[in-house]
Amino acid sequence: MNVALWISQGLLALTCAVSGSLKSTMSMERMLATGQTGVRGFPLPVIRVVAGAELLAAPGLILPWWTGIAPVLTPLAACSFGVLMIGAALSHGRLREFGSVSVNLLLCALCVFVAAGRF
Numbered sequence: 001m002n003v004a005l006w007i008s009q010g011l012l013a014l015t016c017a018v019s020g021s022l023k024s025t026m027s028m029e030r031m032l033a034t035g036q037t038g039v040r041g042f043p044l045p046v047i048r049v050v051a052g053a054e055l056l057a058a059p060g061l062i063l064p065w066w067t068g069i070a071p072v073l074t075p076l077a078a079c080s081f082g083v084l085m086i087g088a089a090l091s092h093g094r095l096r097e098f099g100s101v102s103v104n105l106l107l108c109a110l111c112v113f114v115a116a117g118r119f
Contacts, residue, residue: 013061020054075118082111
């Protein structure tokens, strides 16, 4: 069980880091051109805040549990990223991008798994 939790945490942290990095550095037009269509309809400052939340979640999913310093932050980071994934699923659903919705829901399920396993 512990190995599955660590793998899930690693996948989620990698997803957070990549997505947050791209959203924090790309223009709106570039994000849309590279397939991050869920940002459509949101102002750039909102996207930057989401990017910041993702960038904070990436180390939050790994470091607290690994170091033993405030380990409760790991399941809280998983819950927070899960909430972001629900919002992303709603955004993609509104755009009728059901493939992206399924990816968001899968990531949300991993977040629930990590949160339940680490609380």
